[in-house]
Amino acid sequence: MEDTTSTLPDRGRELIARPEQTPDALRAALAVVAPGRLAEMQATKDEAFAKAVEWQSVSPVQSWVLRWARDIEITRRPGLSARFERAQSMLEDEDPGLAEQALRELAAVLDEAMKAVRG
Known part of the structure; x- marks a missing residue:
């Protein structure tokens, strides 16, 4: 059977609803979709809050x-996750053309996700 998921639109195929942009809501969402990244999230949160105090911003x-x-x-x-992972895996391809294509795709995925969360 051919895998056609990468060519189908994402609409309606979300693991969870988009969380509110609050630390608690983001943490709860991450606990569902990528619990292995919770420690990374906490570490970057601590860094962000420390910089906020230091910079008074x-x-x-x-x-x-x-x-x-x-x-x-x-x-x-x-x-979107499949596109991201595929692009990441090709970033260091020996073929410079494929690596460049992967970089463009990675940028496109990041842009699409950022536009979605900015509304």
């Missing part, structure tokens, strides 16, 4: 929220 916290909202967006959508 909420910018690091806002960046942290957007980064994790984007990553969860990719992970919660199987088609």
